[in-house]
Amino acid sequence: MSASTHKSPTFECETGNYHTFCPISCVSWLYQKIEDSFFLVIGTKTCGYFLQNAMGVMIFAEPRYAMAELEEGDISAQLNDYEELKRLCLQIKKDRQPGVIFWIGTCTTEIIKMDLEGIAPKLEADIQLPIIVARANGLDYAFTQGEDTVLAAMAYRCPDTIANNSIKHNNKCTTKTVIIFGSLPDPEVKQLSYELNKQNINIKGWLPSQRYSELPAIGPGDYVIGVNPFLSRTATTLMRRKKAKLISAPFPIGPDGTKEWIAKICKVFEIIPQGLEEREARIWSNLEEYISLIRGKSVFFMGDNLLEISLARFLIRCGMIVYEIGIPYMDKRYQGAEIELLQQTCEKMNVKMPKIVEKPDNYNQLDRIRDLQPDLVITGMAHANPLEARGINTKWSVEFTFAQIHGFTNSKDILELITRPLRRNNGLQAISDNIYTIPTSTNQ
Amino acid sequence: MKLAYWMYSGPAHIGTLRIASSFKNVHAIMHAPLGDDYFNVMRSMLERERNFTPVTASIVDRHVLARGSQEKVINNITRKDKEENPDLLILTPTCTSSILQEDLNNFVQRAAMETESDVILADVNHYRVNELEASDRTLEQIVSFYLQKAKKLNTLDVQKTVKPSVNIIGVLSLGFHHQHDLVDLKRLFEDLDIEINQIIPDNASVKELGLLPKAWFNFVPYREAGLLTAKLLSTEFNMPYVDVTPMGLLNIKTTIQQIQRILQDLQCIRNYESYVALQTKYVSQAAWFSRSIDCQNLTGKTAIVFGDATHSAAMTKILVKEMGIDVLWAGTYCMSDKKWFQEEVKDLCDRVIITDDHNLIGDMIAKTEPNAIFGTQMERHIGKRLNIPCGVISSPVHIQNFPLSYKPFLGYEGTNQIADLIYNSFTLGMEDHLLDLFGGHDTTDGITNTLSADNIIQWSPEALKELSKIPGFVRGKVKRNTEKFAISREYNLISLEVMYEAKEKVNS
Numbered sequence: 006m007s008a009s010t011h012k013s014p015t016f017e018c019e020t021g022n023y024h025t026f027c028p029i030s031c032v033s034w035l036y037q038k039i040e041d042s043f044f045l046v047i048g049t050k051t052c053g054y055f056l057q058n059a060m061g062v063m064i065f066a067e068p069r070y071a072m073a074e075l076e077e078g079d080i081s082a083q084l085n086d087y088e089e090l091k092r093l094c095l096q097i098k099k100d101r102q103p104g105v106i107f108w109i110g111t112c113t114t115e116i117i118k119m120d121l122e123g124i125a126p127k128l129e130a131d132i133q134l135p136i137i138v139a140r141a142n143g144l145d146y147a148f149t150q151g152e153d154t155v156l157a158a159m160a161y162r163c164p165d166t167i168a169n170n171s172i173k174h175n176n177k178c179t180t181k182t183v184i185i186f187g188s189l190p191d192p193e194v195k196q197l198s199y200e201l202n203k204q205n206i207n208i209k210g211w212l213p214s215q216r217y218s219e220l221p222a223i224g225p226g227d228y229v230i231g232v233n234p235f236l237s238r239t240a241t242t243l244m245r246r247k248k249a250k251l252i253s254a255p256f257p258i259g260p261d262g263t264k265e266w267i268a269k270i271c272k273v274f275e276i277i278p279q280g281l282e283e284r285e286a287r288i289w290s291n292l293e294e295y296i297s298l299i300r301g302k303s304v305f306f307m308g309d310n311l312l313e314i315s316l317a318r319f320l321i322r323c324g325m326i327v328y329e330i331g332i333p334y335m336d337k338r339y340q341g342a343e344i345e346l347l348q349q350t351c352e353k354m355n356v357k358m359p360k361i362v363e364k365p366d367n368y369n370q371l372d373r374i375r376d377l378q379p380d381l382v383i384t385g386m387a388h389a390n391p392l393e394a395r396g397i398n399t400k401w402s403v404e405f406t407f408a409q410i411h412g413f414t415n416s417k418d419i420l421e422l423i424t425r426p427l428r429r430n431n432g433l434q435a436i437s438d439n440i441y442t443i444p445t446s447t448n449q
Numbered sequence: 450m451k452l453a454y455w456m457y458s459g460p461a462h463i464g465t466l467r468i469a470s471s472f473k474n475v476h477a478i479m480h481a482p483l484g485d486d487y488f489n490v491m492r493s494m495l496e497r498e499r500n501f502t503p504v505t506a507s508i509v510d511r512h513v514l515a516r517g518s519q520e521k522v523i524n525n526i527t528r529k530d531k532e533e534n535p536d537l538l539i540l541t542p543t544c545t546s547s548i549l550q551e552d553l554n555n556f557v558q559r560a561a562m563e564t565e566s567d568v569i570l571a572d573v574n575h576y577r578v579n580e581l582e583a584s585d586r587t588l589e590q591i592v593s594f595y596l597q598k599a600k601k602l603n604t605l606d607v608q609k610t611v612k613p614s615v616n617i618i619g620v621l622s623l624g625f626h627h628q629h630d631l632v633d634l635k636r637l638f639e640d641l642d643i644e645i646n647q648i649i650p651d652n653a654s655v656k657e658l659g660l661l662p663k664a665w666f667n668f669v670p671y672r673e674a675g676l677l678t679a680k681l682l683s684t685e686f687n688m689p690y691v692d693v694t695p696m697g698l699l700n701i702k703t704t705i706q707q708i709q710r711i712l713q714d715l716q717c718i719r720n721y722e723s724y725v726a727l728q729t730k731y732v733s734q735a736a737w738f739s740r741s742i743d744c745q746n747l748t749g750k751t752a753i754v755f756g757d758a759t760h761s762a763a764m765t766k767i768l769v770k771e772m773g774i775d776v777l778w779a780g781t782y783c784m785s786d787k788k789w790f791q792e793e794v795k796d797l798c799d800r801v802i803i804t805d806d807h808n809l810i811g812d813m814i815a816k817t818e819p820n821a822i823f824g825t826q827m828e829r830h831i832g833k834r835l836n837i838p839c840g841v842i843s844s845p846v847h848i849q850n851f852p853l854s855y856k857p858f859l860g861y862e863g864t865n866q867i868a869d870l871i872y873n874s875f876t877l878g879m880e881d882h883l884l885d886l887f888g889g890h891d892t893t894d895g896i897t898n899t900l901s902a903d904n905i906i907q908w909s910p911e912a913l914k915e916l917s918k919i920p921g922f923v924r925g926k927v928k929r930n931t932e933k934f935a936i937s938r939e940y941n942l943i944s945l946e947v948m949y950e951a952k953e954k955v956n957s
Contacts, residue, residue, distance in 0.1 A: 021508055026484055027484025028484065029484075050456060050579075051545070053453055055487045057455055058487065059490075068454070072454070074453045075450060077577070084450070090450070093450055112509070112545040115514070116549060143545075144509065144511055147484070387489035387490045388493075391493065391498065391501045394500070
């Protein structure tokens with residue numbers, strides 16, 4: 006343990022002048038996940054413009070989300086919030102017949118202090134449709150944290166576990182069921198369930214479920230575990246409000262993360278994992294072709310979606326050198342096990358523990374990138390093309406939130422993404438060698 | 450509150466940022482919450498920009514909400530001044546920050562005392578103007594600022610150039626085919642033997658805005674941005690301007706005639722008549738193309754047009770007067786330019802639609818069933834659903850409308866481009882004819898391409914079979930016309946007879 010203390014992670018905090026997606030973007034994947042939902046984003050033209058452009062083609066597929074666009078009368082309180090929202094929600098109820106309406110509060114509703122939490126229960130009774138309020142705004146949160154606010158709000162709606170004493174007493178340690186939180190695409194849900202079933206662990210439910218009506222019951226004594234590193238509010242809510250027990254584990258991203266995630270659950274249920282090591286080893290050997298492309302190469306995370314720690318840990322295990330892990334927000338308690346695994350991985354691979362930069366400053370980061378010349382920068386689209394034009398390979402970070410990256414099966418997909426710019430460049434060598442390099446004069 | 454899924458034009462700050470990022474060495478600072486810098490992504494992706502977009506945010510977070518921005522905005526301005534050394538810094542409010550009612554002007558004035566660069570506050574109200582109006586205002590604001598400054602420093606140059614010259618005003622970043630249009634405009638003025646004094650804001654330096662009055666006149670190719678600036682220059686320096694968009698042969702001719710008249714008023718006698726004739730006859734293929742027999746098949750075809758005021762009006766004129774196509778209705782989402790648009794197209798189509806509600810447009814298209822649509826990306830998607838071809842003629846657009854190859858919409862080369870676009874949007878002539886003869890190559894039963902199909906009327910199997918023989922692109926129309934006819938006659942089963950009867954009675 007002494008080794009880990011002198012290699013303990015260094016955390017820095019910069020100015021917070023960085024580029025990321027607005028947290029309301031979570032509606033784009035959540036409306037697809039929760040099939041009977043409708044997401045109403047209560048905000049301005051700016052929010053709408055972001056959604057319409059960021060979601061590109063999806064916007065034309067009759068999405069189950071819309072803007073409640075605030076007008077001057079709403080801002081100056083000439084219009085009654087309750088009546089206005091009622092009118093829109095009735096319209097949605099009529100046109101789409103959703104099972105639940107989510108209200109996504111934005112910066113504007115915060116500033117004008119629109120009492121969404123106060124209005125919702127009244128309106129809910131009035132129109133006979135559940136309304137869940139989540140404040141996913143750019144004042145407080147970044148990108149994926151939007152999902153966190155929605156799931157935290159949903160956690161309140163999970164039915165309580167019926168206190169069935171006989172079962173509880175008898176099966177206290179033998180029930181071996183766990184509730185998983187975090188929105189994942191269906192194939193990933195199936196894959197992770199399969200892995201856990203193999204260890205004789207049952208999944209009692211997922212938050213979120215496929216339909217609002219299928220939300221799992223959660224109560225005191227239930228074990229919960231997260232699949233994504235950005236779900237700290239949800240974790241807190243489940244612990245404090247639902248009195249559930251949180252299993253703290255690294256996240257099932259990469260074969261190492263997935264193994265640790267499963268092992269940690271097994272440990273809680275006092276199960277000796279069966280064939281887990283072998284499974285991990287097999288996955289690693291299947292990845293060798295990709296790993297050989299990146300071994301010894303360096304990577305720089307500018308930071309925008311909170312997956313950075315887990316991805317960096319996986320890439321270090323793949324033999325990469327991580328210069329910097331930028332991250333919007335760092336919950337050291339919720340991500341505790343992940344940070345620990347990161348440390349162990351660094352020791353194992355005999356590399357320096359990378360610097361973790363919270364609330365990074367993109368301008369300063371670009372300076373450091375110029376100095377360090379990493380082989381790969383993982384960044385948002387605002388910087389990707391300009392960096393490419395300066396001879397620096399980039400991978401667009403948002404793809405990691407939309408691609409399937411969890412579990413053993415999808416480890417390959419992560420490396421597929423990571424190696425894509427490198428493979429692309431190998432293909433283009435004939436035309437682009439030496440064309441795009443860092444200019445000697447600072448032409449930025 | 451308004452329920453909205455889609456917007457034709459963005460929020461005001463996007464307009465301001467488009468102007469700021471078009472100029473050379475101008476940096477914009479948005480007073481905005483985290484995530485509002487989405488403009489950088491759009492510019493970097495749509496325009497495949499190689500340089501970092503000169504826009505940063507001074508982040509409004511919880512602390513700003515509680516205590517006000519205090520020194521934060523000023524520090525961000527002075528920091529950017531040192532880092533980037535721009536000529537001008539524009540502080541841009543956003544929807545969110547404008548309700549905070551902080552005295553941004555005060556920040557600007559305080560910051561300006563410490564900066565090398567000039568600092569101004571974009572003067573746009575987020576709840577009253579949209580992206581396009583804001584871009585028009587911001588351009589005027591910047592020009593006005595630098596003219597004042599030049600006046601004060603006595604560097605204002607009002608001495609006209611020796612040879613006739615022009616300022617081209619309103620070529621912007623993220624503008625629909627603006628870069629290609631600019632190439633053709635440059636060629637046009639070269640042909641007309643007119644020098645280009647300045648092009649703003651595209652790649653222009655604010656330091657040289659004081660030289661704007663040297664031009665003989667101003668030229669505003671697009672109505673959406675630049676008119677206010679042209680009017681300002683007209684009142685301040687008595688500079689005449691041309692605001693006809695040289696899109697389509699007729700419009701180009703009008704543009705050139707107006708230029709000729711302006712030059713004449715300034716004692717420069719030019720006659721461009723033979724130039725116009727030559728270009729129309731040989732350089733542009735469009736006039737000959739509409740005359741060629743292949744285009745006879747376009748006679749009587751119907752279309753609808755929707756887009757920004759500039760492109761929609763010009764396109765309507767081209768379709769009707771240059772291609773002989775029947776425009777059922779034309780519309781624009783530029784609500785603030787309503788009067789001009791109506792005046793422009795009123796004799797060209799049956800109806801004029803002014804709206805920014807895409808649902809209404811979708812319904813209108815479904816109802817009127819044109820053979821082709823000329824609109825924005827949104828209309829393209831509506832067309833896909835209804836199985837009606839669409840040519841994209843206006844913003845908002847996707848990345849495919851920032852093509853790598855040279856595709857202007859303005860000037861004589863533009864007319865060729867547009868003729869191709871129109872012709873390719875309709876089913877090709879011969880194919881159309883053969884499909885009619887042989888009952889189409891599409892034998893699937895997909896006949897429900899209505900937006901809201903309500904099947905109260907039954908079709909007999911024979912009638913259905915007959916319907917399937919009708920070419921795909923008119924099948925929906927025949928189906929609905931027959932159904933309409935059946936309803937009016939209170940039939941509830943459509944047999945072959947009813948179908949024939951309908952065809953005889955209704956002119957489908």
